[in-house]
Every structure is written in structure tokens, then in C-alpha cells.
Amino acid sequence: MSESxxxxxxxxxxxxxxxxxxxxxxxxxxxxxxxxxxxxDSTRGIALERYEVFEKIANAIFQGRGRELYPDYSEEESRNFAQGVLDLKAPPEEQP
Known part of the structure; x- marks a missing residue:
């Protein structure tokens, strides 16, 4: 394995x-x-990523770049995903 x-x-x-x-x-x-x-995903597994990575993706979707980032998904699906990401800003124990 390499250093990366x-x-x-x-x-x-x-x-x-x-x-x-x-x-x-x-x-x-x-x-x-x-x-x-x-x-x-029950068939693909588990992944961890820094919140900031997905926050940038969500912001790009809300700036109208959803089709560019995810051409296989509708604008509505992309916006729902982006809103879901932004709703996760607070850890579960801090969410209402």
C-alpha cells in the first residue's frame, strides 16, 4: 500500500x-x-466522510449545479439530498 x-x-x-x-x-x-x-446502504456498505465535503456539495446543488454534479438525478432529488445534508449539521444528540 502507498502512503495515500x-x-x-x-x-x-x-x-x-x-x-x-x-x-x-x-x-x-x-x-x-x-x-x-x-x-x-444495505447492499453497498458503510462510508464515513467529513461533513464539510458534503456541505460543499449541498451548497453547489442549491446554486443550481445539481444536474452537473448528479446528471442521473432530478433537480428535486438533488435538492432533497442537499437539504438532508444541511439538516445533519448538528449531531443527532443535538438535533430537536
Whole structure:
């Protein structure tokens, strides 16, 4: 593996938590207090990404670039996705 790749295993703790390895946190600039988005699809798996990445995508969709970014989705579908991302700004424990 190159310096831009990493593979490891993590264990799920009793509260359902995992620790993101230091090498991965450094690779992606993840710091304490950062908000991550978890994306899950029962057939494709689980992914984590920094919230800011999807916030930029959501803002671009609301600026009218939805078809450019996601040509296979309608404007309404893109806007619904973007609104869903923006609604996630606060972590679940802070949401009403």
C-alpha cells in the first residue's frame, strides 16, 4: 500500500463505537470535534466522510449545479439530498 492508502480492522465497542486509527485521522485531517457523515446502504456498505465535503456539495446543488454534479438525478432529488445534508449539521444528540 502507498502512503495515500491504509488498511486496518477496528473493533466495535459495547456502545457501538469505533476508534478511527491515528493514521487515517492524520491522512484526512480529522480532528476532535469534527462532524463526520455516515453513509449506509444495505447492499453497498458503510462510508464515513467529513461533513464539510458534503456541505460543499449541498451548497453547489442549491446554486443550481445539481444536474452537473448528479446528471442521473432530478433537480428535486438533488435538492432533497442537499437539504438532508444541511439538516445533519448538528449531531443527532443535538438535533430537536
Amino acid at each position: 492508502q491504509y488498511m486496518s480492522s477496528v473493533k466495535v465497542g459495547p456502545k457501538g463505537q469505533i476508534v478511527i486509527p491515528k493514521e487515517v485521522r492524520e491522512m484526512f485531517g480529522i480532528r476532535p470535534g469534527d462532524t463526520l457523515l455516515i453513509l449506509a
